[in-house]
Amino acid sequence: MTSARRLPQLPGLLPFLVPALLTGGGVALPLLYLLLRALEADPQTLRDILLRPKNLELVRNTLSLLLGVLAGTTLLALPLAFLTTRTDLKGKRLFSILLTLPLAIPGYVGAYVILSATGPGGILPLPRLEGYWGALLILSLITYPYLFLGLRAAFLGLDPSQEEAARTLGMGPWRAFLRAAFPQLLPALLSGYLVVGLHVLGDFGTVSLLRYETFSYAIYLQYSAAFDRVYAAWLALFLLLFTGGLLLLEGALLRHLSLARTGKGSGKRAKPVRLGRFTPWAYLLLLLPVLLALVLPLYALFHLASRFPQENLEGLWEALSHSAMAAIPASLLAVGMALPVAYLAVRYPSPASRFLERLAYLGYAIPPLAFALAWIFFSLKSLPFLYSTLPLLVLVLAFHFLAEGLGPVRGALYQVPRRLEEAARTLGDTPTRAFFRVTFPLLWRGAVAGGALAFIGAVKELPLTLLLAPMGYSTLSTRVFSYTQVAMFAEAAPFALAIALLSAAFVGVLLWSERRF
Amino acid sequence: MQMRRFLTLIGLAALGLASAQPQTLTLYSGRGQSLVDPLVKQFQAETGIRVQVRYGTDAQILAALLEEGSRSPADVFWANTAGALGQAASKGLLRPLGDTLLRQPQAFVPASKAWVPVTVRLRVLAYNPQKLKPEELPASILDLPRFAQEKGLVGRVGWTPTYSSFQDMVAGMIALYGEGRTREWLSAMKALNPKSYASNPAMLDAIRAGEIDLGSTNHYYVVRFRRAGYNLGLHYFKDGDPGNLALVTGAGILKTSKNLVAANRFLTYLLSPKGQQYFAGTVGEYPLVKGVVADAHLLPLEEALGKSPKLDFEKLPLDQALRLLRELGIL
Numbered sequence A: 001m002t003s004a005r006r007l008p009q010l011p012g013l014l015p016f017l018v019p020a021l022l023t024g025g026g027v028a029l030p031l032l033y034l035l036l037r038a039l040e041a042d043p044q045t046l047r048d049i050l051l052r053p054k055n056l057e058l059v060r061n062t063l064s065l066l067l068g069v070l071a072g073t074t075l076l077a078l079p080l081a082f083l084t085t086r087t088d089l090k091g092k093r094l095f096s097i098l099l100t101l102p103l104a105i106p107g108y109v110g111a112y113v114i115l116s117a118t119g120p121g122g123i124l125p126l127p128r129l130e131g132y133w134g135a136l137l138i139l140s141l142i143t144y145p146y147l148f149l150g151l152r153a154a155f156l157g158l159d160p161s162q163e164e165a166a167r168t169l170g171m172g173p174w175r176a177f178l179r180a181a182f183p184q185l186l187p188a189l190l191s192g193y194l195v196v197g198l199h200v201l202g203d204f205g206t207v208s209l210l211r212y213e214t215f216s217y218a219i220y221l222q223y224s225a226a227f228d229r230v231y232a233a234w235l236a237l238f239l240l241l242f243t244g245g246l247l248l249l250e251g252a253l254l255r256h257l258s259l260a261r262t263g264k265g266s267g268k269r270a271k272p273v274r275l276g277r278f279t280p281w282a283y284l285l286l287l288l289p290v291l292l293a294l295v296l297p298l299y300a301l302f303h304l305a306s307r308f309p310q311e312n313l314e315g316l317w318e319a320l321s322h323s324a325m326a327a328i329p330a331s332l333l334a335v336g337m338a339l340p341v342a343y344l345a346v347r348y349p350s351p352a353s354r355f356l357e358r359l360a361y362l363g364y365a366i367p368p369l370a371f372a373l374a375w376i377f378f379s380l381k382s383l384p385f386l387y388s389t390l391p392l393l394v395l396v397l398a399f400h401f402l403a404e405g406l407g408p409v410r411g412a413l414y415q416v417p418r419r420l421e422e423a424a425r426t427l428g429d430t431p432t433r434a435f436f437r438v439t440f441p442l443l444w445r446g447a448v449a450g451g452a453l454a455f456i457g458a459v460k461e462l463p464l465t466l467l468l469a470p471m472g473y474s475t476l477s478t479r480v481f482s483y484t485q486v487a488m489f490a491e492a493a494p495f496a497l498a499i500a501l502l503s504a505a506f507v508g509v510l511l512w513s514e515r516r517f
Numbered sequence B: 001m002q003m004r005r006f007l008t009l010i011g012l013a014a015l016g017l018a019s020a021q022p023q024t025l026t027l028y029s030g031r032g033q034s035l036v037d038p039l040v041k042q043f044q045a046e047t048g049i050r051v052q053v054r055y056g057t058d059a060q061i062l063a064a065l066l067e068e069g070s071r072s073p074a075d076v077f078w079a080n081t082a083g084a085l086g087q088a089a090s091k092g093l094l095r096p097l098g099d100t101l102l103r104q105p106q107a108f109v110p111a112s113k114a115w116v117p118v119t120v121r122l123r124v125l126a127y128n129p130q131k132l133k134p135e136e137l138p139a140s141i142l143d144l145p146r147f148a149q150e151k152g153l154v155g156r157v158g159w160t161p162t163y164s165s166f167q168d169m170v171a172g173m174i175a176l177y178g179e180g181r182t183r184e185w186l187s188a189m190k191a192l193n194p195k196s197y198a199s200n201p202a203m204l205d206a207i208r209a210g211e212i213d214l215g216s217t218n219h220y221y222v223v224r225f226r227r228a229g230y231n232l233g234l235h236y237f238k239d240g241d242p243g244n245l246a247l248v249t250g251a252g253i254l255k256t257s258k259n260l261v262a263a264n265r266f267l268t269y270l271l272s273p274k275g276q277q278y279f280a281g282t283v284g285e286y287p288l289v290k291g292v293v294a295d296a297h298l299l300p301l302e303e304a305l306g307k308s309p310k311l312d313f314e315k316l317p318l319d320q321a322l323r324l325l326r327e328l329g330i331l
Helices: A002-006 A010-039 A043-050 A053-086 A092-104 A107-117 A131-156 A160-168 A173-202 A205-209 A215-224 A229-260 A276-305 A310-347 A351-365 A368-382 A390-415 A418-426 A431-460 A463-468 A476-485 A489-516 B002-020 B033-047 B058-071 B082-090 B141-150 B164-190 B200-208 B219-227 B260-271 B273-283 B301-307 B318-327
Strands: B024-029 B050-055 B076-079 B115-127 B157-159 B214-218 B233-235 B246-254
Touching: A010 A229, A010 A310, A010 A351, A010 A368, A010 A390, A010 A431, A043 A229, A053 A092, A053 A131, A053 A173, A053 A215, A053 A229, A053 A276, A092 A131, A092 A276, A092 A489, A107 A131, A107 A205, A107 A276, A107 A476, A107 A489, A131 A173, A131 A205, A131 A276, A160 A173, A173 A215, A173 A229, A205 A215, A205 A476, A215 A229, A215 A368, A215 A463, A229 A368, A276 A489, A310 A351, A310 A390, A310 A431, A310 A476, A310 A489, A351 A390, A368 A390, A368 A463, A390 A431, A390 A463, A418 A431, A431 A476, A431 A489, A463 A476, A476 A489, B024 B033, B024 B058, B024 B260, B033 B050, B033 B260, B033 B273, B058 B076, B058 B082, B076 B082, B076 B115, B076 B260, B082 B115, B082 B164, B082 B246, B115 B164, B115 B200, B115 B219, B115 B260, B115 B273, B115 B301, B141 B164, B141 B214, B157 B164, B157 B200, B164 B214, B164 B318, B200 B214, B200 B219, B214 B219, B219 B233, B246 B260, B260 B273
Parallel strands: B024 B050, B024 B076, B157 B214
Antiparallel strands: B076 B246, B115 B214, B115 B233, B115 B246
């Protein structure tokens, strides 16, 4: 009976298949074009490109930043996750929320705050931090929450009996933790590392403002300043190799680990660790990232905005509406594409639907500058009427942020009882009709959350917008970037503030929709 | 289908409106919005001609013009660099200008007669006056690496390899001294472990913040920083040195233009005393037309024009410069 129902009936599924395949194509096709474009070069040029001494420098820079940020985020996230789950501190829930908020600060805003607030004449009496250490600090501060959230969940699911067993074998608390508990945290650590790593590889705003040349920054420079598109295409391919390597490595390590893991949780909760005289230090550690990544940037932004020339407010409205005109349709489109992909994956699990879902996530994993370049070549070659238009920007933003919408939509789909849909089907509805009559009304909260995530992502987004926006179409994020690039810090402040406040509002929407699930 | 019909109607309506108002000028500007906007507003107020501006970098606009071809709505191309205008002229995009316009500027009128120079900027050396004295600074930019080594400034020199004026300066060096000597100079600069900045203000801000001590930039950036109350040093090399290269900005009228009268009026306005005064005063660039009140921060015009080497600014070997910068791993 069930197997008969499982069989996808094409006419009914078609409305889902078409958008799902489109989604796959939107991610895969441009990459193919990027490859074609890169291979267009004549052998001599190719040799020059591949043997440039610059490449080695870029590999070195990109790798050292990647490893540095992974180390930095670990140093932050591991103790923070431990303190907010396994200790007797007060206000652990509040701190967990506060410690997640730095996610809302875009990298280029962080870099901007460092540049404008430090050095002689800045509002902070600190020497100017830039280059590698500046990028390391900012990227660690804005990406550690990914790791923190995963580790927090892992700590909460830890089985304390193993640690206790280790203690009975005569180990001290630290050794017992390392030998018994730490291996159980590894999967969370690894998936966190993947997300942080993808962010570092894709980051453009931070490294470009703080002048640290990684692959992403080099792609932008080659494309925008030196008119060397073939080299830019090759750099994008190199970067994709990096990303692919990261994905494969994480997958392989995770598989290897999950074989070695024992069952999770025994229903027993670990006893909270008493911190005693360390309590004040623990609070200080919890406050530090909040101060550095939230309070300080906001203070600096307000301080700078107070020096802002009033007559530029007109430009603020324009940028705001430009951002909205790109981000609203992009987020609607992203959710519209996420629904069929998630639906197929949840209701008709098969290698094909899983593959589609992977593709959708790939659009997010591809470093944005490589993705933008791929779309530029693709549209110039096969969709010239789209090149350098707003619809193209909307489309590519939607493809990129599709993955952000996928999570909440999937979560909601799992919670909709399948039987409701089946009841509708027995009443003679096609799958599509059943979906819209029964499932969708229950899904909308997930769709709102997914849409909100995609929207704010699109508002904050910099590299895609910078490369794909029509000439002269400036949004909040490109305004912050261009003003900051020419050290006009006061002028950039209101635009950066607008982004920060929008992000904050969206976190509100998200918390609201999470609580009601 | 209906949507398409609807859009076509809207398009036709828009066309109708556009043709009903012949007095709308479309300007493609490679120069920044903050600089162009006030001048355009003044022009609109005085002439009643509406101006629509499309902003981008010179390279972006050139690409757009080539892509649009004969369908381009542009009337005027106003560019940051003589090189971009020279390219537009050699590709046959620009219409030759009349002598009334070309007679006005005191220098830099191109052989092609396809565009008119509007202002000129000079490359200069910006430095931290608390760290360095003006009399010890080198007389030629070619001696800058040796000077920096002697003063122990390794790691404390800035430059802007991705910025068009820097690339123009390297091209000027090639035109004057050939590729070999330019390569030597660039290698010697690289040995100083210089810090690359994406823009001149960011580099000058780094001098202000004590990150570096000197860097080659354009003169008006230093002027703006000084006007904002920051104490930055400004050094000219000896007359005719590529370190003082003149950077010519200018404007031309496109062959596709349907508004020749308005376009001519706009170019005339750029060269009028009012326009030139705006550039000298507010922007801090050198005017090219006589009769402008000199700004306290600027040299007298005659003296300024003598600083730069005399080259064909339309035909600087920019491609060669870019190739060299890439070969050395600077770009």
